[in-house]
Amino acid sequence: MEVERVQAIASLSLTTDNIPAEFIRPEKEQPAITTFRGPVPEVPTIDLSDPDQENLVRSIANASKEWGIFQVVNHGVPTDVITKLQAVGKEFFELSPEEKEVYAKIPGSQSIEGYGTQLQKDIDGKKPWVDHLFHKIWPPSTINYRFWPKNPPSYRDANEVYAKYIREVADKLFTSLSLGLGVKGHALKEGVGGEDIVYMLKINYYPPCPRPELALGVVAHTDLSSLTILVPNEVPGLQVLKDDHWIDAKYIPNALIVHIGDQIEILSNGIYRSVLHRSTVDKGKARMSWPVFLEPPAEFVVGPLPQLVNEENPPKYKAKKFKDYAYCKLNKLPQ
Numbered sequence: 001m002e003v004e005r006v007q008a009i010a011s012l013s014l015t016t017d018n019i020p021a022e023f024i025r026p027e028k029e030q031p032a033i034t035t036f037r038g039p040v041p042e043v044p045t046i047d048l049s050d051p052d053q054e055n056l057v058r059s060i061a062n063a064s065k066e067w068g069i070f071q072v073v074n075h076g077v078p079t080d081v082i083t084k085l086q087a088v089g090k091e092f093f094e095l096s097p098e099e100k101e102v103y104a105k106i107p108g109s110q111s112i113e114g115y116g117t118q119l120q121k122d123i124d125g126k127k128p129w130v131d132h133l134f135h136k137i138w139p140p141s142t143i144n145y146r147f148w149p150k151n152p153p154s155y156r157d158a159n160e161v162y163a164k165y166i167r168e169v170a171d172k173l174f175t176s177l178s179l180g181l182g183v184k185g186h187a188l189k190e191g192v193g194g195e196d197i198v199y200m201l202k203i204n205y206y207p208p209c210p211r212p213e214l215a216l217g218v219v220a221h222t223d224l225s226s227l228t229i230l231v232p233n234e235v236p237g238l239q240v241l242k243d244d245h246w247i248d249a250k251y252i253p254n255a256l257i258v259h260i261g262d263q264i265e266i267l268s269n270g271i272y273r274s275v276l277h278r279s280t281v282d283k284g285k286a287r288m289s290w291p292v293f294l295e296p297p298a299e300f301v302v303g304p305l306p307q308l309v310n311e312e313n314p315p316k317y318k319a320k321k322f323k324d325y326a327y328c329k330l331n332k333l334p335q
């Protein structure tokens with residue numbers, strides 16, 4: 001069966017100024033109705049180059065407890081590395097449909113890697129306004145270059161360079177997050193797989209949408225990962241649920257957006273929170289984002305850190321292999 005890409009639906013919709021009914025969210029989800037417009041606190045921004053280590057640890061820990069999301073600036077990834085990552089991803093999505101389909105997900109495969117569109121509708125029978133490309137960028141032994149676009153030719157180099165820098169940012173985050181829990185600096189990284197952590201890149205491509213007030217890009221969810229480190233483009237759209245309000249994360253050029261994922265919530269026994277978030281779409285411009293999901297290896301068991309569990313603080317989560325956790329979450333089964 002030929003899969004319908006949202007990008008193709010979007011080009012047809014441009015002439016009709018309407019979108020197919022399966023993209024119209026129920027009112028309880030429509031961004032025009034549910035986005036909070038009052039005065040709102042802002043997603044915290046953290047300067048990763050802060051020489052005051054204690055202050056850095058405190059800010060990261062507070063943001064992860066109160067928000068489960070923060071933006072980082074002065075993170076050490078050079079601007080041109082981010083610009084190239086964005087440029088080659090955008091060039092890929094601007095290729096012809098035939099050229100992109102070469103990288104399509106393999107039907108029936110267990111792997112999420114490849115170019116794709118969410119096929120199953122959600123409980124309301126609705127679809128998200130987004131296409132994507134998934135592929136691993138680290139460790140080298142896990143990479144399948146079959147899913148890395150050959151065009152543009154600099155795609156591979158741009159992604160390899162980004163992977164190298166983003167690992168340094170991740171290490172720094174894991175250390176601060178661990179120290180913020182009062183455990184050894186390496187505890188969280190080791191707790192999600194250490195050097196075997198899988199870096200899964202996703203590119204989200206949200207085509208322009210004639211009725212952005214009715215549709216959603218990615219619907220409300222928390223990430224399965226340990227951490228997610230995301231590069232957005234200049235079109236705002238990320239929203240987070242804070243104190244029961246959906247609020248916009250502002251676009252800060254060259255900042256990276258860090259999400260606490262489910263695995264860090266579990267390891268911290270609920271001290272850090274994985275953030276509920278979603279994305280909206282734009283009428284005139286394509287929004288894009290490049291999240292990298294830092295995932296434990298499939299067979300790796302994640303559970304609350306023993307250092308954080310005692311009689312007063314019993315474990316709030318079961319220890320589970322990551323693949324079993326992911327299976328239950330994706331199939332909406334109890335954990």
Ligand SMILES: O=C(O)CCC(=O)C(=O)O
Pocket residue numbers: 202204218223230232237238277278279288289291
């Ligand atoms: O595009 C965004 O900003 C959010 C994407 C996202 O949450 C996801 O792909 O998991």
Ligand SMILES: [Fe+2]
Pocket residue numbers: 221222223277
């Ligand atoms: Fe997400």
